[in-house]
Amino acid sequence: MGKERITGSEALLRSLINEGVDTIFGYPGGSIMPVFDALYDHRNDFRNVLVRHEQGAVHAAQGYARSSGKVGVSIVTSGPGATNTLTGISDAMLDSTPVVVIAGQVSTGVLGTDAFQEIDFVGITQPITKWSYQIRRPEDIAWAVARAFYIAGSGRPGPVVLDFNKDAQVAMLDYEPAKVDCVRSYIPYPTPSRNAIEEAARLVNESQRPLLLVGQGVELGEAHEELKAFIEKADIPAARTLMGLSALPTDHPLCVGMLGMHGNYGPNFNTNECDLLIAVGMRFSDRVTGKLSTYAKQAKIVHIDIDHAEINKNVTVDVPIVGDCKEVLPLLTALVNKAEHKEWIESFARYNAIEHEKVTVKALNPGSGPLLMGEVARKVSEATANSAILVTDVGQNQMMSARYFKYTKPHSILTSGGLGTMGYGLPAAIGAKIAMPERTVCLFTGDGGMQMNIQELGTIMEQGTAVKIILLNNNYLGNVRQWQELFFNHRYSWTPMLNPDYALIAQGYGIPSRLVVERDELDDAIAEMLAAPGPFLLHVAVMEEANVMPMTPPGASVNEMIFE
Amino acid sequence: MDKKLFTIIIYTENIAGMLNQVTAEFTRRMMNIDTITASSSSVEGVHRYTISLWGEEDSVQKVTKRIEKKVDVLKADYYTDNEIFFQEVALYKLSTPVMLENSEVSRTIRHNNARVMEVNPTYTVVEVTGSTDDILRLYDEFVAQNCMLQFVKSGRVAVPRSAQEVLGEYLFNEDYKRKPVKDVE
Known part of the structure; x- marks a missing residue:
């Protein structure tokens, strides 16, 4: 292809087009003005979603990426524009979400002089990105963008930052598209060890009580079918982490529920009963393991992960398999015997029945009293034929909607698992709906998280993004209140919260809303929300002092869940 | 666990900001570096860091893996004194x-x-x-x-006693074995 003389800003946009980007979540400002000026000529190539705060830009890019499998893109200015993205970048790092954040930077000549809106963005973001790079020369633009997308999207995905100096934005260059598909110091898809796979297969074939843990790695690796083939052949019950909930359909006969602090009793209890634990694309987070010193001590452990640094990080394993689960699982399936573990699988149902009786029945059918989060979540899930994308904020709304939603399709849960970012939900839901317009996107948020990025209602208004917002309002920072009740002697230190009139706020943004207080209105209100052609705010007044149960108390073992 | 003196040898691309990326992994754990030596290696464009520090093997192993995971780090390994000159x-x-x-x-x-x-x-x-x-x-x-x-x-410089040449073999094997970028589905 011939070279063409263009500006650095134009080269950036052409490089983005070259990577297949058609949607940007951006916010203009001083040091990125040349790029936005060039963007004005590319209105047909890109949909730029003008967010209302740069934190929203990154969360929206995350929602876009997680729901579609593509790399999300944010463009912001230097200084405060850049620092406002840090929470989103950190969130993407912990949850392995591929995003590329492009920030303006002051001109090269004034770097280090405390110039207006100058901060050391590369220095700040190095610990929270896969790669952070400053583009100082226009001739580096095409290469840097290509490398950014390659690194963000390959292997274990993650955020990449490009810090783009203003002088490089305006300088002229002879543009030539670039492609990066190899970095010699980076092995995104390690070759799994044949010996390790054979050893793992031997353990599977010897096991009487195997348990498989499904993490987000299965979703990121698009290994849904490979996973099913493996567990179906060897008849292995599978439990999902919060991040991996939609990696295996809820109603799959071998799906035994959710792991974790507020997960299901069966898989948590049986983690300490199984004789073989097979972890696939998950990182043994402390929310999953509870007390490490008593975690699955009786079991042999096989850990399949694409990231070498995850092996033996939290849990020492017997057989590590470093590789892409989409490649590893079929190799394993070929080596394992067809098996049956009927009694073992039934034992999960027995423990889950205890949870059902002590917790779930009351959560879903309380009969009288104030509305509960669980029943709202289950009803919304069923009203969408269990096919919606669930986006959650963080806290009780997150745990209850994750627990009671049902998942039938891949990429159907978007939640801040690692960083636990309040305020993630609303912008992430916008990104998801923009990426997947044909899917219903249901955001469950609380009155706390809603107000952390409430300004993004403006983005919904402007874009007409048909996000269904279910605001579970208990007038508390509910999860912290629950901990205060259980572990801080009922001392509700700054968790009660005075709320605004959400109907008026929604009205101000032109978003239809409905308040539901009574149980008998719920079905009708959900139907109204889902029938609305655009966005809708369903404001549900839920019980103020309800707790998420069951729960593995902090410091307790996975088999020591409490029910009330 | 007992603290021992470990030497970590790291090969990286020779780019600005690399040292910061390496040392940030120690800062995060408040591990205090005893000595650090950084200079070019025998391979063109590749820098070699020799870092010594007192620590427990478990945390030294984890920090070494995290350093090696960085995109522009080619190789990172840790040694005890009886494994190196x-x-x-x-x-x-x-x-x-x-x-x-x-x-x-x-x-x-x-x-x-x-x-x-x-x-x-x-x-x-x-x-x-x-x-x-x-x-x-x-x-x-x-x-x-x-x-x-x-x-x-100065900080210490070290070469492993092992007869294997880690970086040479790494570059030779991995560079040629590397799979192409995964197809987007």
Whole structure:
């Protein structure tokens, strides 16, 4: 292809087009003005979603990426524009979400002089990105963008930052598209060890009580079918982490529920009963393991992960398999015997029945009293034929909607698992709906998280993004209140919260809303929300002092869940 | 667990900001680096870091893996002292008038195989290569002889005792074995 003389800003946009980007979540400002000026000529190539705060830009890019499998893109200015993205970048790092954040930077000549809106963005973001790079020369633009997308999207995905100096934005260059598909110091898809796979297969074939843990790695690796083939052949019950909930359909006969602090009793209890634990694309987070010193001590452990640094990080394993689960699982399936573990699988149902009786029945059918989060979540899930994308904020709304939603399709849960970012939900839901317009996107948020990025209602208004917002309002920072009740002697230190009139706020943004207080209105209100052609705010007044149960108390073992 | 002295050898691309990326992994755990030496390696464009620190093997192993995971790090491995050859260099700036008065100083220099780099009426510069213990013992002797003006010691440099050439094999194998970018589904 011939070279063409263009500006650095134009080269950036052409490089983005070259990577297949058609949607940007951006916010203009001083040091990125040349790029936005060039963007004005590319209105047909890109949909730029003008967010209302740069934190929203990154969360929206995350929602876009997680729901579609593509790399999300944010463009912001230097200084405060850049620092406002840090929470989103950190969130993407912990949850392995591929995003590329492009920030303006002051001109090269004034770097280090405390110039207006100058901060050391590369220095700040190095610990929270896969790669952070400053583009100082226009001739580096095409290469840097290509490398950014390659690194963000390959292997274990993650955020990449490009810090783009203003002088490089305006300088002229002879543009030539670039492609990066190899970095010699980076092995995104390690070759799994044949010996390790054979050893793992031997353990599977010897096991009487195997348990498989499904993490987000299965979703990121698009290994849904490979996973099913493996567990179906060897008849292995599978439990999902919060991040991996939609990696295996809820109603799959071998799906035994959710792991974790507020997960299901069966898989948590049986983690300490199984004789073989097979972890696939998950990182043994402390929310999953509870007390490490008593975690699955009786079991042999096989850990399949694409990231070498995850092996033996939290849990020492017997057989590590470093590789892409989409490649590893079929190799394993070929080596394992067809098996049956009927009694073992039934034992999960027995423990889950205890949870059902002590917790779930009351959560879903309380009969009288104030509305509960669980029943709202289950009803919304069923009203969408269990096919919606669930986006959650963080806290009780997150745990209850994750627990009671049902998942039938891949990429159907978007939640801040690692960083636990309040305020993630609303912008992430916008990104998801923009990426997947044909899917219903249901955001469950609380009155706390809603107000952390409430300004993004403006983005919904402007874009007409048909996000269904279910605001579970208990007038508390509910999860912290629950901990205060259980572990801080009922001392509700700054968790009660005075709320605004959400109907008026929604009205101000032109978003239809409905308040539901009574149980008998719920079905009708959900139907109204889902029938609305655009966005809708369903404001549900839920019980103020309800707790998420069951729960593995902090410091307790996975088999020591409490029910009330 | 007991703390031991470990040496981490890291190969990285030679790019700005790399040192910050490496040391940030120690900062995050508040692990204090004892010595650090960074310079070009035998491979063009590749930098070599030698970092020594006291720590528990478990955390040293984890931090080494996290460093190797960084995109522009080619290889990172950790060693105990019996797995490597290592040396440090020290320079001692001594008072020439004191040396002329006290012949013990010259004897100390010869006895320790130190090399005299410069002599002038004011000061003498002496260089020694050896272990930390050797270098510090000599320092103590010069201080006792009251001739010490200035002292500096490098971080350690080290080569593994293993006959395998880690980086050469790494570059050869991985570069050629590397799979193309995964197809987007």
